[in-house]
Amino acid sequence: QLRLHESGPGLVKPSETLSLTCTVSGGSNRMPTYHWAWIRQAPGKGLEWIGTVSNGGTTYYNLSLRSRVTISVDTSDDQFSLRLTSVTAADAATYYCASQHDPASAGLFDYWGRGRLVTVSS
């Protein structure tokens, strides 16, 4: 089964850019069949989808975040990444990466990383 692991800074200053990477293992030959997503969860709150990227680089973003978000994929390194610009305290959350079935087939998030807690503070 796939394993996903988030990495990146756990502390970001206000107005700066949050950058996280998700490394996929345990079945990278299956990467071409998946899409890849970022989902976040503010402390004590529910899940919020950030966006999704296909292996071909097609992206889908949450409308409320799309002006600040970039998600990219590097299939040669079995990784995909998240960039979120101009962060504020409202962006403090645990960020999860997940594999996603083709959205045209209902887009199930079937494998999840353990999450990366990101704090926004100067």
Place this chain on the structure above:
Amino acid sequence: SYVLTQPPSVSVAPGKTATITCGGTNIGRKSVHWYQQKSGQAPGVVIFSDVGRPSAIPARFSGSNSGDTASLTISRVEAGDEGDYYCHVWDSAAVQAVFGGGTRLTVL
């Protein structure tokens, strides 16, 4: 944008049946997935595509979806079923993934 509505909390005695609802306009026309999140852990799939159940999930978990309401039913509830449950759909019109607000299941 498409909205999914879940009750904030559901409480049930051990051995009884818990039903968690997920409301949305014509949700019966969409494919609904359910995730369980235990304290301090990442979410995991308990039901996919309305009624599908991953092999590791007990048969006590079942799903249904019709009209404006999808439901997750947990029979013979155990203490280990406590946690937060989220429904999820893909809104193809807006090209967005949508989560319900989550329901905290408490086993009394």
